[in-house]
Amino acid sequence: MNIFKNLKVIELSTVLSGPLVGTFFSELGAEVIKIENSKTGGDVTRSWKLSGENPKQSISAYYAAANYGKTSLLRDLKDESDYQEILSLVKKADIVLANFKPGDAITLRLDFETLIEINPKLVYGEIKGFSDHDPRVAYDVVLQAETGYMSMNGEPDSPPLKMPLAFIDMLTAHQLKEGILCALLQRSTDGLGRKIEVSLYDSAIASLANQASNWLMNGKVPQRMGSLHPNIAPYGETFMCSDDKWIVLAIGSDQQFEKLSTVLEMPDLSLAPRFNTNANRVRHRQALSSILKGEFLKKSLPEWAILLLDNHLPFGQIKDLQAVFEEDQAKKLILEQDIEGVSSRRVKTVAFKVLDQDS
Structure with missing residues (x-):
């Protein structure tokens, strides 16, 4: 240009x-x-x-x-x-x-x-x-x-x-x-x-965006949470798959979590009182993460990728820069x-x- x-x-x-x-x-x-x-x-x-x-x-x-x-x-x-x-x-x-x-x-x-x-x-x-x-x-x-x-x-x-x-x-x-x-x-x-x-x-x-508002509106001082999101779960949680490759979830709504529960063949998970709303999932994210950790170990990353893509669920494969720049999209x-x-x-x-x- x-x-x-x-x-x-x-x-x-x-x-x-x-x-x-x-x-x-x-x-x-x-x-x-x-x-x-x-x-x-x-x-x-x-x-x-x-x-x-x-x-x-x-x-x-x-x-x-x-x-x-x-x-x-x-x-x-x-x-x-x-x-x-x-x-x-x-x-x-x-x-x-x-x-x-x-x-x-x-x-x-x-x-x-x-x-x-x-x-x-x-x-x-x-x-x-x-x-x-x-x-x-x-x-x-x-x-x-x-x-x-x-x-x-x-x-x-x-x-x-x-x-x-x-x-x-x-x-x-x-x-x-x-x-x-x-x-x-x-x-x-x-x-x-x-x-x-x-x-x-x-x-x-x-550029502090929502983290600033969490403090300005609620008096909540953001703490170190790794890749986790303070307002959403499971969003930023990372899981190892059966082939030792890592995946990250970005589930942003109750509807998406319901779909995820179906993909995991655990339909009751989205109905459980601890996990039926985003607020509850944030409150009980450690327990939820523990459950998901065991489930993602059951399949390889490519298998999970197909299932999640077919159900329009947001996720990411965790790649190093060598893997990133081996892709045509990045090469451009x-x-x-x-x-x-x-x-x-x-x-x-x-x-x-x-x-x-x-x-």
Whole structure:
């Protein structure tokens, strides 16, 4: 898709959230120029390599994951000649992406107020960690800790755990993309540039959804429950099948549980007072899980898959990433690109399709 083929983006951001926004626009046809600090060897994620990665390569797999289709320029932001070059790029740009530490944008003369003077149509997207008055360095795991995610993640008897992805960074990228798209829409009518501010903290809080409401409305502090759902059962319960493969259920209604009971050849299960409503199943989920555990051991995962699919019951086969990317559906989302002589592979940032009326 070349929706943004006439758009020019200057990326003054590093690590993940800002670069993911740049990648989003790049995948949709925009020209994205990534300015990296030559004094520090560029974006720090260039050095975030797995133990098996080539130490001599200029990029890492992590860097490749968030920097598709960009032109990278290594420049010294404190050098006047390099600074003037960056300004000349900004004058012709539609969007600037920045995630400087507090105060650095002003010191480097790359803040919104400075750049809007030379380009009144500029949309300036700024990512912060916390508030204007909180100077802490904001990495994703810090925000997962500070906004409740780690406290909810893990098993009941495990310590608090971070999620295996930089989830807060990705949520923030989505917030910034939405804000920039709104600003571009406004600019199409009045011709004016705007500043879009988003913080990792606000993005994390805004994404707490039902867990936040469980506290705000009922005073219920979410606890670590593994993959279980606080409001639904059996939803998130995992079971081993007879072939030692794992399955997860997502039964979201009483009607679905009745169907599940039939599939299990235990029709009375959905009539039992402990399990006849979702509220009762949540209350007695441990007893229910114990019963289901024994039942799922009676058949292999492929056998259960057929039965559950035939009855339109939601379930998932628990796969590792090797199994995931052996499937054609996942392969279609892989992008390949040569980055500085390194053959890189990554998954698409843009997963939606835009279909014409005749499609």
